[in-house]
Amino acid sequence: MLDAIERRISTDPLAAGGVADLGEVIRRADLDGGRPAHLLRLGLMVDAVGRHLSDGTVSVYAVADRSVLSDTDLTANERMVIRRWSDDGKVEVLRTGGPSAALRAREVAALTGLPLLSRNVSGYPGLSYTPAPTSSGAALIPQMIGPGPVAPAPVLGRHWRCPEPGCPSFGPPGSRIADPFAPPQEEDAEPAGPPPPQLMGGAPTCPRHGAPLADLGPRPRAVTVAARVDGVVWHRFRVDEASPVPVGRAPEETDGVGLGLALDERGLRWVSRSHIRLELRGHQLQVTDTSTNGTTVLRRGGPAEQPRRTQLGRGESAPLGEWDTVELYQGVELGRADRAHGPVSGAQTSSVMADAPTQSIRLT
Numbered sequence: 175m176l177d178a179i180e181r182r183i184s185t186d187p188l189a190a191g192g193v194a195d196l197g198e199v200i201r202r203a204d205l206d207g208g209r210p211a212h213l214l215r216l217g218l219m220v221d222a223v224g225r226h227l228s229d230g231t232v233s234v235y236a237v238a239d240r241s242v243l244s245d246t247d248l249t250a251n252e253r254m255v256i257r258r259w260s261d262d263g264k265v266e267v268l269r270t271g272g273p274s275a276a277l278r279a280r281e282v283a284a285l286t287g288l289p290l291l292s293r294n295v296s297g298y299p300g301l302s303y304t305p306a307p308t309s310s311g312a313a314l315i316p317q318m319i320g321p322g323p324v325a326p327a328p329v330l331g332r333h334w335r336c337p338e339p340g341c342p343s344f345g346p347p348g349s350r351i352a353d354p355f356a357p358p359q360e361e362d363a364e365p366a367g368p369p370p371p372q373l374m375g376g377a378p379t380c381p382r383h384g385a386p387l388a389d390l391g392p393r394p395r396a397v398t399v400a401a402r403v404d405g406v407v408w409h410r411f412r413v414d415e416a417s418p419v420p421v422g423r424a425p426e427e428t429d430g431v432g433l434g435l436a437l438d439e440r441g442l443r444w445v446s447r448s449h450i451r452l453e454l455r456g457h458q459l460q461v462t463d464t465s466t467n468g469t470t471v472l473r474r475g476g477p478a479e480q481p482r483r484t485q486l487g488r489g490e491s492a493p494l495g496e497w498d499t500v501e502l503y504q505g506v507e508l509g510r511a512d513r514a515h516g517p518v519s520g521a522q523t524s525s526v527m528a529d530a531p532t533q534s535i536r537l538t
């Protein structure tokens with residue numbers, strides 16, 4: 175089960191659907207009624223995020239205080255696993271003496287726009303959810319709805335390098351030693367994108383080592399978009415500032431996203447080969463219609479709002495807000511992968527706790 179969880183944790187903000195303080199998560203005894211600290215509770219959180227976003231591949235970005243590595247409420251094996259996850263860059267373990275994991279989780283959420291997942295979100299102005307136990311496992315209860323970042327974070331538009339050799343967060347590519355005990359990576363695993371630097375007095379700093387980061391030059395910012403079919407994520411892909419992404423039935427471009435396999439016969443006739451083009455300008459997604467039959471933009475101020483529909487004709491463009499989606503065909507919508515209205519009823523999202531004896535697992 176820890177292997178299943180390991181595949182769904184990442185310090186790549188583009189692979190994540192929320193940010194959490196690992197020390198808080200493993201102590202959420204109210205989620206399962208078990209012993210004071212348990213690492214499997216991270217799996218309950220991963221499942222809650224997956225269900226909320228109806229996304230069976232989305233990860234959780236976990237930040238941990240260094241004290242977690244010596245927490246004697248965990249087993250020796252659990253502490254060893256967390257240490258390995260940290261060395262592999264899957265969990266961000268902070269240096270001693272710097273800002274706490276709770277503060278760092280807020281910073282990551284604020285810089286990236288990812289939802290903050292915490293029981294204590296007071297004073298945090300962005301999108302946040304509080305995990306709560308329900309009869310069908312942990313669920314995310316919305317606390318604040320927004321707003322997302324109002325301006326693109328300048329630090330996300332640069333390449334950063336930590337002076338510490340082998341830094342799992344800001345080291346040179348390929349500097350991580352391959353882990354012989356790690357589960358095999360799924361073939362379609364997204365390449366690792368960098369975590370956001372920690373800002374200390376405005377200076378980009380490594381959250382693991384406290385060292386000021388060297389600026390290696392510009393890097394295009396990126397956002398993850400999800401194509402949803404009847405609300406359930408069918409495909410995730412990245413759109414970055416440098417390269418617009420054509421989406422349609424079967425775009426000719428090599429970097430295009432083809433949704434033909436998600437369409438029924440009518441949909442295949444309706445959706446153009448290349449139906450829309452998505453671009454990222456700063457932090458703002460923009461859609462341009464390139465189709466024969468046109469595109470609908472569904473505008474929402476928040477997850478619970480009924481959408482206002484506007485039509486785009488061929489050649490027309492529109493900015494996409496945080497909660498807006500683009501409809502190519504009935505039931506086929508695209509929008510930010512880290513924003514969703516909540517679980518789709520009846521949808522089966524793969525669970526990392528599938529091997530657990532029962533849903534209401536008693537962690538003893």
Ligand SMILES: [Zn+2]
Pocket residue numbers: 336337338341342343344380381382383384385
């Ligand atoms: Zn470092």
